[in-house]
Amino acid sequence: MERSSILNKTTCPYCGVGCGIEIATDEQGKTTVRGDTDHPANFGKLCSKGSTLAHTLVEEGRLLHPKINGLRASWDQATQFIGRQFQQILDQHGPGSVAFYVSGQLLTEDYYVANKLMKGFLGSANIDTNSRLCMSSAVAAHKRAFGEDAVPGCYEDLELADLMILTGSNTAWCHPILFQRIKAAKEQRPKMKVVVIDPRKTASCEIADLHLPIKPGMDVKLFNGLLHYLAEHHKLDTTYIADHSDGIHDTLTYARQDAADLDQVATACDLPVQDIATFYHWFAQHERTVTCFSQGINQSSQGTDKGNAIINCHIATGRIGKPGATPFSLTGQPNAMGGREVGGLSNQLAAHMEFNASDLKRVKHFWKAPNMATHAGLKAVDLFDAIERGGVKAIWIMGTNPVVSLPDADQVKRALQKAQLVVVSDCIEHTDTSAFAQVLLPAAGWGEKDGTVTNSERRISRQRGVLTSAGEARQDWRILTDVARAMGYSSQFPYQTAGDVFREHAALTGLANNGKRQLDISELETLSDAEYDSLQPIQWPVMDDMGSDRLYGNGRFSTQNKRAQLVPVRSKPTAHLLTQQWPLALNTGRVRDQWHTMTRTALAPPLTAHKAEPYVELHPDTARIYGVQPHSFVKVSSQWGTVTLKADITDSIRPGDVFVPMHWNDQWSRNSRIGAVVNPAVDAISGQPESKHTPCLIEPWQPQWTGFLFSRKNRAVPESHYAAKVRGEFFYRYELAGTQPVHNWHDVLEQLNLSEDNLSLLYEDPHSKSYRCAWTDEAGIQACVFIGPADSSTIRDADRGWLSSLFAKAELSPLERKALLSGKSPAGVEDCGRTVCACFGVGEKTIRKAIKENNLTNAAEVGQLLKAGTNCGSCVAEIKGFL
Numbered sequence: 113m114e115r116s117s118i119l120n121k122t123t124c125p126y127c128g129v130g131c132g133i134e135i136a137t138d139e140q141g142k143t144t145v146r147g148d149t150d151h152p153a154n155f156g157k158l159c160s161k162g163s164t165l166a167h168t169l170v171e172e173g174r175l176l177h178p179k180i181n182g183l184r185a186s187w188d189q190a191t192q193f194i195g196r197q198f199q200q201i202l203d204q205h206g207p208g209s210v211a212f213y214v215s216g217q218l219l220t221e222d223y224y225v226a227n228k229l230m231k232g233f234l235g236s237a238n239i240d241t242n243s244r245l246c247m248s249s250a251v252a253a254h255k256r257a258f259g260e261d262a263v264p265g266c267y268e269d270l271e272l273a274d275l276m277i278l279t280g281s282n283t284a285w286c287h288p289i290l291f292q293r294i295k296a297a298k299e300q301r302p303k304m305k306v307v308v309i310d311p312r313k314t315a316s317c318e319i320a321d322l323h324l325p326i327k328p329g330m331d332v333k334l335f336n337g338l339l340h341y342l343a344e345h346h347k348l349d350t351t352y353i354a355d356h357s358d359g360i361h362d363t364l365t366y367a368r369q370d371a372a373d374l375d376q377v378a379t380a381c382d383l384p385v386q387d388i389a390t391f392y393h394w395f396a397q398h399e400r401t402v403t404c405f406s407q408g409i410n411q412s413s414q415g416t417d418k419g420n421a422i423i424n425c426h427i428a429t430g431r432i433g434k435p436g437a438t439p440f441s442l443t444g445q446p447n448a449m450g451g452r453e454v455g456g457l458s459n460q461l462a463a464h465m466e467f468n469a470s471d472l473k474r475v476k477h478f479w480k481a482p483n484m485a486t487h488a489g490l491k492a493v494d495l496f497d498a499i500e501r502g503g504v505k506a507i508w509i510m511g512t513n514p515v516v517s518l519p520d521a522d523q524v525k526r527a528l529q530k531a532q533l534v535v536v537s538d539c540i541e542h543t544d545t546s547a548f549a550q551v552l553l554p555a556a557g558w559g560e561k562d563g564t565v566t567n568s569e570r571r572i573s574r575q576r577g578v579l580t581s582a583g584e585a586r587q588d589w590r591i592l593t594d595v596a597r598a599m600g601y602s603s604q605f606p607y608q609t610a611g612d613v614f615r616e617h618a619a620l621t622g623l624a625n626n627g628k629r630q631l632d633i634s635e636l637e638t639l640s641d642a643e644y645d646s647l648q649p650i651q652w653p654v655m656d657d658m659g660s661d662r663l664y665g666n667g668r669f670s671t672q673n674k675r676a677q678l679v680p681v682r683s684k685p686t687a688h689l690l691t692q693q694w695p696l697a698l699n700t701g702r703v704r705d706q707w708h709t710m711t712r713t714a715l716a717p718p719l720t721a722h723k724a725e726p727y728v729e730l731h732p733d734t735a736r737i738y739g740v741q742p743h744s745f746v747k748v749s750s751q752w753g754t755v756t757l758k759a760d761i762t763d764s765i766r767p768g769d770v771f772v773p774m775h776w777n778d779q780w781s782r783n784s785r786i787g788a789v790v791n792p793a794v795d796a797i798s799g800q801p802e803s804k805h806t807p808c809l810i811e812p813w814q815p816q817w818t819g820f821l822f823s824r825k826n827r828a829v830p831e832s833h834y835a836a837k838v839r840g841e842f843f844y845r846y847e848l849a850g851t852q853p854v855h856n857w858h859d860v861l862e863q864l865n866l867s868e869d870n871l872s873l874l875y876e877d878p879h880s881k882s883y884r885c886a887w888t889d890e891a892g893i894q895a896c897v898f899i900g901p902a903d904s905s906t907i908r909d910a911d912r913g914w915l916s917s918l919f920a921k922a923e924l925s926p927l928e929r930k931a932l933l934s935g936k937s938p939a940g941v942e943d944c945g946r947t948v949c950a951c952f953g954v955g956e957k958t959i960r961k962a963i964k965e966n967n968l969t970n971a972a973e974v975g976q977l978l979k980a981g982t983n984c985g986s987c988v989a990e991i992k993g994f995l
């Protein structure tokens with residue numbers, strides 16, 4: 113392959129699958145993306161998020177210049193200011209008073225420099241990452257079992273497995289391309305069995321032979337029961353156990369004490385005995401078993417034990433590091449693993465070294481570090497507690513949004529209000545977190561950043577800076593390097609390029625390694641700049657210029673005695689129990705087409721249509737008990753906070769559980785930031801929060817009015833009690849509801865901060881409190897507002913799809929003008945409904961109509977007719993639901 117064509121290849125910035133992408137800009141400056149057919153993660157395929165990346169490459173919302181106290185500053189002023197402030201706080205209060213909070217969105221080179229600066233030069237290990245919220249329990253489980261944070265398998269194993277277990281993982285939505293690979297493998301080998309273990313019937317159940325809707329928190333019980341069953345049925349690999357592991361006696365004793373009786377396991381997990389028996393039987397029968405686990409396991413006060421309960425079953429059957437046989441932690445973020453490689457977590461050093469005397473001495477020497485941290489730092493939740501209490505005074509937040517994503521998120525606000533210094537580097541100017549920043553630093557965004565990421569199968573891929581950075585945005589590693597130099601450490605931070613940083617990181621992985629740590633890419637420390645630029649995706653460890661697809665296949669692990677450790681675990685209740693006051697279990701997670709706190713995905717119109725507003729999923733029985741109607745407003749409260757959302761009543765969730773997506777925040781909604789409701793309990797070992805279980809209460813919320821605003825111009829989210837902003841291709845839509853009755857037309861305009869000037873169309877009925885109006889000019893429609901009483905059918909049934917389409921027109925026809933304030937399209941114009949297929953923009957009503965009129969019986973027929981579901985395939989489960 114030509115080097116120039118390689119240089120247009122990069123990696124998707126969203127999930128941990130780490131798909132390869134080709135990016136091209138034509139002569140008119142239009143950028144397009146497509147899947148990289150050579151990349152071994154995706155072989156050319158992309159999901160809805162990856163394939164719409166070009167939509168996010170806009171200047172809208174970008175932070176373009178450094179700012180200090182809201183005023184534009186030069187880079188030099190900003191870096192000098194940060195260096196001075198950090199030094200003053202260090203001098204006055206010591207190393208424990210400063211902290212960095214970083215992100216799995218950073219590249220490995222960024223992470224490396226941040227970690228080095230904090231742990232080697234500021235003298236503290238208070239650098240933690242949002243990966244703490246995502247997979248630190250898996251990290252802790254790996255270290256306990258294998259002696260190192262290493263995923264033994266590779267993606268090919270998912271295709272080779274005869275039994276695929278997806279536990280605590282809605283792979284179809286959260287790792288879509290991996291799901292498509294599993295699905296394709298199952299289609300080729302229908303004998304392959306898939307078991308989904310999840311309290312919710314998610315889209316991943318589309319291919320499940322067995323779905324176990326387990327009671328939240330009961331995973332240790334289920335896997336302890338499995339281990340006991342395997343022992344009782346003589347299905348353990350006793351030779352492997354004897355030759356390669358420790359701890360079988362205690363582990364089996366614990367499993368027996370916890371889960372010997374199948375009926376008791378079934379009752380505790382709230383599952384049919386027969387289904388558990390089937391699962392156990394299948395596991396016993398299939399040598400080639402892969403257990404994929406993700407946030408549903410990790411985000412728990414017992415997340416580490418859950419990971420070990422799974423891994424125990426694999427060690428005890430010798431199913432580790434063999435083709436089609438491995439436990440497999442699916443990483444949430446694109447570079448959560450790269451961050452762990454360089455010590456992005458506060459309890460790791462760098463290059464998988466630990467806070468022990470010999471590792472500290474080695475790294476100190478390697479870095480020529482004057483102020484080496486001596487012990488582990490604060491983990492995320494503890495870190496923000498320490499800020500609020502005043503122990504930590506300066507925090508630099510990079511590429512993450514903790515005011516939205518951390519549990520008890522209002523506590524994070526209080527902490528940031530109290531901090532002496534808050535620095536935020538981000539590519540987006542206005543986030544819920546940047547609102548608290550004294551210093552704002554513009555970071556380069558995707559397509560501009562240059563470095564490497566490591567995906568869930570340990571594969572290092574290049575993210576290449578193909579595009580020119582917006583404004584004065586800079587690479588994160590460079591911003592950090594400049595601050596380090598401003599603090600007097602120029603010689604230890606000599607980097608000119610990302611390649612310089614990578615080579616140093618690679619060299620450190622080989623330091624006194626001699627096979628002790630699997631993470632060894634020291635062969636890459638001599639890459640030239642050109643070789644680094646054209647580096648092909650490669651899995652660590654790198655030996656003899658070759659990557660390694662599987663680890664531990666020879667039964668030798670990273671522990672001191674080279675034996676795997678079975679870890680005795682017992683099931684425990686969740687940290688907070690349901691009570692009369694808080695009787696429902698709140699679960700949080702992702703939706704298919706949004707990423708994290710929406711700073712980028714909300715900019716892509718094809719991604720905003722699938723789930724346009726924040727919602728809560730409820731079982732019909734739960735809805736009946738609490739008097740909640742479909743699509744009505746619901747307040748979800750816990751002892752930590754309250755949000756207001758729309759009800760989505762579905763039998764895909766267990767009665768008594770509720771599910772709320774994690775994404776919405778104050779930039780795109782009002783009173784919908786679910787992090788404020790989530791409890792801050794953490795796993796005692798990993799420090800990962802229990803985001804999957806918060807006792808809560810729901811109650812219907814009755815607004816005084818509802819409505820919506822369409823605007824060609826981007827506006828701040830109105831201050832109404834409920835608001836959800838949706839970006840379309842030519843407009844912004846704001847769904848609204850309020851608590852104060854609207855008495856007259858002027859109230860409406862005032863509440864929405866709109867001017868009466870140039871109003872073109874107006875309908876006003878004070879008696880029914882209905883107000884509708886539109887602004888049009890020679891460039892077409894500019895805005896329209898519909899406001900009505902809470903039960904207004906005009907508001908509820910207004911054809912938003914048709915109203916959206918008017919913004920694509922240069923002028924309205926007389927018919928359209930006439931119909932506008934009715935909210936109904938003139939005859940002959942079809943309402944397509946909510947978008948289901950984001951890749952081809954096919955709506956629910958279109959699909960339902962096509963099924964009915966053409967007697968379609970399967971998703972393939974729908975695909976043939978409408979193309980829906982034929983690209984990334986993420987919507988096929990939903991189409992099957994309509995069928």
Ligand code: SF4
Nearest residue numbers: 124126127131159162
């Ligand atoms: S599966 Fe993940 S990495 Fe691949 S395109 Fe989708 S979001 Fe990006």
